[in-house]
Amino acid sequence: MSRRAEARRPRTGRATIYDVARFAGVSAGTVSRVLNGHAVGAASRRAVERALAAIGYVPNQHARRLAGARPETVVFLHCVPGDRLLADPNVNAMLLDCLRTLGEQHIMMVTPVAGGGSPDVATRTLTARLDDPALMFSVPRASTAVDDLVSRHVPVVTCGTPLGHERHVSYVTTDDRDGVQQIVAYLRSRGRRRIAIVTGPMDLPGGVQRLAGYRDAIGTFDPALVVHGDYTYASGIAAAESLLRRTPDVDAIFAASDMMAAGVLDACAQAGRRVPDDVAVAGYDDAPIAVSTTPQLTTVRIPWHRYAGQLTSQLLRRIDGDDASGVIMPVELIVRGST
Amino acid sequence: MSRRAEARRPRTGRATIYDVARFAGVSAGTVSRVLNGHAVGAASRRAVERALAAIGYVPNQHARRLAGARPETVVFLHCVPGDRLLADPNVNAMLLDCLRTLGEQHIMMVTPVAGGGSPDVATRTLTARLDDPALMFSVPRASTAVDDLVSRHVPVVTCGTPLGHERHVSYVTTDDRDGVQQIVAYLRSRGRRRIAIVTGPMDLPGGVQRLAGYRDAIGTFDPALVVHGDYTYASGIAAAESLLRRTPDVDAIFAASDMMAAGVLDACAQAGRRVPDDVAVAGYDDAPIAVSTTPQLTTVRIPWHRYAGQLTSQLLRRIDGDDASGVIMPVELIVRGST
DNA sequence: TTGTAGGCGTTATCAC
DNA sequence: GTGATAACGCCTACAA
Numbered sequence: 001m002s003r004r005a006e007a008r009r010p011r012t013g014r015a016t017i018y019d020v021a022r023f024a025g026v027s028a029g030t031v032s033r034v035l036n037g038h039a040v041g042a043a044s045r046r047a048v049e050r051a052l053a054a055i056g057y058v059p060n061q062h063a064r065r066l067a068g069a070r071p072e073t074v075v076f077l078h079c080v081p082g083d084r085l086l087a088d089p090n091v092n093a094m095l096l097d098c099l100r101t102l103g104e105q106h107i108m109m110v111t112p113v114a115g116g117g118s119p120d121v122a123t124r125t126l127t128a129r130l131d132d133p134a135l136m137f138s139v140p141r142a143s144t145a146v147d148d149l150v151s152r153h154v155p156v157v158t159c160g161t162p163l164g165h166e167r168h169v170s171y172v173t174t175d176d177r178d179g180v181q182q183i184v185a186y187l188r189s190r191g192r193r194r195i196a197i198v199t200g201p202m203d204l205p206g207g208v209q210r211l212a213g214y215r216d217a218i219g220t221f222d223p224a225l226v227v228h229g230d231y232t233y234a235s236g237i238a239a240a241e242s243l244l245r246r247t248p249d250v251d252a253i254f255a256a257s258d259m260m261a262a263g264v265l266d267a268c269a270q271a272g273r274r275v276p277d278d279v280a281v282a283g284y285d286d287a288p289i290a291v292s293t294t295p296q297l298t299t300v301r302i303p304w305h306r307y308a309g310q311l312t313s314q315l316l317r318r319i320d321g322d323d324a325s326g327v328i329m330p331v332e333l334i335v336r337g338s339t
Numbered sequence: 340m341s342r343r344a345e346a347r348r349p350r351t352g353r354a355t356i357y358d359v360a361r362f363a364g365v366s367a368g369t370v371s372r373v374l375n376g377h378a379v380g381a382a383s384r385r386a387v388e389r390a391l392a393a394i395g396y397v398p399n400q401h402a403r404r405l406a407g408a409r410p411e412t413v414v415f416l417h418c419v420p421g422d423r424l425l426a427d428p429n430v431n432a433m434l435l436d437c438l439r440t441l442g443e444q445h446i447m448m449v450t451p452v453a454g455g456g457s458p459d460v461a462t463r464t465l466t467a468r469l470d471d472p473a474l475m476f477s478v479p480r481a482s483t484a485v486d487d488l489v490s491r492h493v494p495v496v497t498c499g500t501p502l503g504h505e506r507h508v509s510y511v512t513t514d515d516r517d518g519v520q521q522i523v524a525y526l527r528s529r530g531r532r533r534i535a536i537v538t539g540p541m542d543l544p545g546g547v548q549r550l551a552g553y554r555d556a557i558g559t560f561d562p563a564l565v566v567h568g569d570y571t572y573a574s575g576i577a578a579a580e581s582l583l584r585r586t587p588d589v590d591a592i593f594a595a596s597d598m599m600a601a602g603v604l605d606a607c608a609q610a611g612r613r614v615p616d617d618v619a620v621a622g623y624d625d626a627p628i629a630v631s632t633t634p635q636l637t638t639v640r641i642p643w644h645r646y647a648g649q650l651t652s653q654l655l656r657r658i659d660g661d662d663a664s665g666v667i668m669p670v671e672l673i674v675r676g677s678t
Numbered sequence: 679t680t681g682t683a684g685g686c687g688t689t690a691t692c693a694c
Numbered sequence: 695g696t697g698a699t700a701a702c703g704c705c706t707a708c709a710a
Binding site for chain 1: 447
């Protein structure tokens with residue numbers, strides 16, 4: 001790893017604000033003002049705009065940032081391998097919302113390239129020297145990336161409660177406890193008595209909080225009715241198989257994600273249990289798959305659109321120096337055929 | 340879109356090089372020197388290193404860049420929708436290679452988030468204000484993004500010939516003409532006389548150059564034996580169907596990508612043509628699919644590993660101020676059962 | 679080897 | 695409204 005040319009890097013040759021100023025016959029300050037939409041005389045403004053166009057000036061971001069301007073880039077981070085996250089239509093739609101809103105503020109979004117490698121590694125190397133605000137998804141409890149960022153005063157906003165970092169990180173989450181309580185209450189009202197849960201990963205906030213909601217609502221808690229999953233279809237299948245074997249009297253299974261619920265559905269069919277007659281099945285997220293299963297899934301809908309709005313506004317607030325804060329979005333029970 | 344607080348952004352509160360210097364009892368220059376691995380007295384070095392650790396100093400990239408340091412970020416750009424590009428195992432492996440090599444130089448790679456939207460749009464909005472070197476894949480001839488970057492003196496390296504920008508953009512490409520000539524020569528040597536081609540998109544270098552190789556090698560050129568595809572399996576099917584119908588006497592089909600060749604194979608089977616007895620089929624890229632078809636595909640192998648090496652070194656050269664240049668990688672004919 | 683002084687390109691403050 | 699001018703944090707000639 002030989003050191004490269006130590007010589008000062010050749011000037012970029014790019015036009016600066018001074019070039020524009022000279023061309024327009026005004027001072028650099030004035031150019032900066034029109035660039036930033038501040039008050040400027042009509043004549044000067046015209047002259048500057050002409051110069052801008054003629055020269056093809058593009059501001060230097062680094063200089064801008066150094067001088068205290070708002071960042072023009074936010075970094076999207078997640079720890080889910082293989083772009084499974086972006087494959088989720090809900091997440092994708094929300095991301096598009098964010099992109100649009102941020103775009104209006106002239107802020108773009110980038111993400112580290114993992115290239116098939118672990119995004120965790122990419123994230124780690126990236127956050128080691130990142131200077132831009134970060135938007136993080138599915139942040140596991142032990143994430144050191146968050147610590148790094150926080151300790152360097154990088155504004156961070158997470159999707160979901162940043163377990164262990166609630167005080168230093170802004171976040172938007174959904175009212176998981178309420179959502180699960182609604183589900184359990186509904187199942188109860190339909191006469192279900194042995195209600196099981198397939199949780200998400202317990203190091204992710206969704207895993208923890210949905211289980212908490214379940215415990216709150218369930219009354220007498222039976223550990224035999226709790227199985228852990230990882231949000232995937234396969235884990236839904238496995239969980240249901242285990243439940244049906246272990247506690248044959250189960251008459252309702254709530255899965256903490258629709259993907260898992262779909263797995264549960266198929267496992268029930270496989271085991272010869274009729275849904276919803278023998279056992280009710282409920283999911284979470286109201287993902288597209290919820291309406292393409294048979295029967296369709298009772299689930300909890302997250303207001304993704306408003307969620308996205310909150311996310312970006314949290315981000316912008318942090319960027320503008322506000323303190324960290326969390327917002328909790330209400331959710332809505334969607335009843336379909338599976339219960 | 341109300342203007343936000345105009346007040347100077349509050350100081351980040353992050354430690355600067357001066358804090359470190361004060362702590363270590365040396366000057367800022369000295370700190371900078373140890374940071375950059377320049378010559379420093381042993382005592383000073385130790386003091387600085389202690390201070391660095393104690394304070395948890397992290398350099399400000401923007402300041403660094405402004406002062407003329409090498410970029411620590413390169414941007415990966417492509418115009419293929421839906422992450423189809425990253426789904427290609429060859430591309431992926433190469434990218435990993437690049438990531439590793441760049442990582443050794445403390446350079447990370449990011450890419451704009453398209454969020455299911457068109458990467459072209461993401462690229463456009465991004466390049467509009469990008470300041471970091473760019474690595475571009477599958478750059479179509481008309482790409483204005485390249486123009487933008489070049490005009491702003493942003494170092495650009497492309498995978499494949501940057502049609503129309505060869506003088507201002509560094510690139511790495513494969514010897515497509517030679518590869519195709521080898522294929523055609525081989526098919527000839529096996530007695531094939533009516534050799535057709537399914538091209539790639541004609542606005543991409545691979546499309547143009549592989550067709551060029553075909554024309555060079557084929558001798559008497561029959562337009563009826565040329566069908567255009569877009570590198571996808573589906574287009575391979577469509578192309579083969581059209582060829583078999585239009586020119587039933589065709590006895591060899593070369594497809595400009597293995598994915599298309601796989602389509603050709605299936606279309607032949609569908610049409611009741613035996614491969615290779617009735618018609619020989621050849622692909623290009625030596626993608627994983629080339630060995631999972633029946634029969635396996637004769638194809639052209641690209642030395643991805645060395646390719647990646649060239650790519651990063653081109654990038655580093657550009658970053659260090661060298662002029663743009665192109666390198667052409669040799670390719671290797673791989674003969675398998677399909678011919 | 680080490681400190682000092684400019685400069686990188688931009689923004690914001692302060693007089694005019 | 696406008697022009698100087700001082701930061702911003704870092705790097706590197708230059709001088710000591």
